[in-house]
Amino acid sequence: MSAETMPGAKMVLKALSEQGVDVIFGYPGGAVLPIYDELFQQNQIRHVLVRHEQAAVHAAEGYARSTGKVGCVLVTSGPGSTNAVTGLTDALMDSIPVVCLTGQVATHLIGNDAFQEADTTGITRPCTKHNYLVKRLDDLSRVIHEAFYVARSGRPGPVVVDLPKDILLGKGTYVPMNRVGKHRTYQPQMKGDLKAIETAVAHMAAARRPLFYVGGGVINSGPAACQLLTQFVRTTGFPLTSTLMGLGAYPGSDPQSLGMVGMHGTYEANLAMHDCDVMICIGARFDDRVTGRLDAFSPGSTKIHVDIDPSSINKNVAVDVPIIGDVAHVLEDMMKVWKATQARPEKAAMESWWKQIATWRKRDCLAYKTTDKIIKPQFAIQRLYEATRDRETYITTEVGQHQMWAAQFYTFEHPNRWMTSGGLGTMGYGYPAAMGVQMAHPEALVVDIAGEASFMMNMQEIATCVQYKLPVKAFILNNEYMGMVRQWQELLHGGRYSESHSTALPDFVKLADSFGAHGIMVDDPAKLDEAIAEMIAIDKPVLMDVRVDPAENCFPMIPSGRAHNEMLLGPEDAGDDAISDDGRMLV
């Protein structure tokens, strides 16, 4: 029986819907018109027209991170694909599953500097997990199925499929998902080595100052992994700290949680990292924002590292017990071994470890001075948290001080509720990401905690939110500075605030108005709660301009090149010698 033939563009959509895609974030252009034509003639897959291709990728990231599914992007050739590069790099650094379809000039024109031609696979090779250029119609459906498989399997990441226009227009036979065989090479290891798990548990059982250090890998492994983690951590009674990416994998308000680790992590988390004797790293990658000075990083600990990506192991920090596997699989086995061996850490040792932690906690490292004259940014996030904690709320952020304050002051109890650009630190990430989250969760409250400078990097997306009635809330902590840049200039460059002032800011209320969104401005701490209530109540995209103290700095801080036990806890620590010459060279 001969199967029905169809144009490549139709095959693309067929493959997408077989892969469970219900929404595509995209922007049209000549090379992808055949796909847009097919989109027009169906109503299974929705298309969200963004206003910049970078935003399409961030929206897909937000969608992916809040659902655990693969996000899908469609852009045209040339400028469409080059505009997507920042988003792809962001997704690669944060291990977010995204499939990005890019248009390409017809195969016979490739290499001729044709109109809107770019070497998309060449440009995106280092910023994707994998990429494809489809040169034969016969490969098309298989490649798309494979792209989804690669994007979501193992350590997730972005995959680009470059689609020449003649391939989209040519007619061929669709190959369904179940007819595409097992992947020839890419088979990530899911189960961890049992011997290594037993060794790990033995170290844990003998630990006197243990610490869990968990990251985004737990969230990527899925809600089951987060649940297993929570059970296991509670069974052991050990303290836990999380990376920026891992927030929500374990309930943030739980007494065993020490908060975030790293450059702007808590005093107790960083000192526990420094002093622990057994570190159980799960789905985190010893990033430089976490380790600080490498040769002083947790000098006395035996390190256990669970990761699905073998290249994360022994990359920056030499570990003693590497376990390659999926977090959920490994945690399940760890729990079994823990129970079977009746592991019981020494009670007295654990008590004195927790006592030590309690004294660190007493430093109250996140304390800040409130006033009734000016809104402190930390206070604004705390109030936002109080007003939204009891509903289904998703938080995205931009990059800067506000991002760190959001991580410090908003408590995440569940996974997939927190999306921030960790690895790449992309200003302009949060607003389009929030759009993607809102598409996936139409009833939920989605808030982008933003800085005014970052917000302006993708604010054209207000139009998208208005068009699709996405009631995304931009909660802009407007300090009239690129605050994080200003903070570094204060600490490292003698207070010479070179080009870090946000001059010529728009009136955000009028800006909202001009797009048909809703704008609110608040500068009085006493009116903040009321403004937040208004923001939540309005069923529209809202820009909320929260005028905050422009001089506030983000503490605690481990300056670059310093060790965990050399934190600056507040302005009083931040003298001229706070940062060494070596540290100045680091980012």
Place this chain on the structure above:
Amino acid sequence: MSMPSETIETHTLSVLVDNESGVLARVVGLFSGRGYNIESLTVAEVDTRSRLSRITLVTSGTPMIIEQIKAQLGRLVPVHTVRDLTVEGPMVSRELALIKVAGTGERRVESLRIADIFRARVVDSTNDSFVFEIVGKTGKVEAFIKLMEPLGLVDISRTGVAAIARGSEGL
């Protein structure tokens, strides 16, 4: 608590990959992007039916870097296997070089004499030049080139290292 070693080691890696477009660019881009060394790289299709190519790579770095390189290679989607021939036991490695030497009289005779000692073959000859073909380990090839330098060395073309494990086992 383990202290990583800082000594620089040289390793020969054998990487089996799908012979598809862009695969070499992925491997080379990985090395340049992450700042690893490539001392030698050879590639050719070794299995036409399954369209597999073998890349033989000589690289150097601390033990931790070598481990990283192998893990990073292993993570590339078209890579089937990454084997470290240096670690996995005895191997045979060879490279081939074509070496052009120009000269007359005593220097010409001397180059021929040394070529004989090194078992290099003459594959082209004119009245005032030879092209020698030499096969051997990198060290031997380099020693030969060094000796040819004062004798009128004009051009060198080297294949880079091809290597394979000794014994009956396949990789």
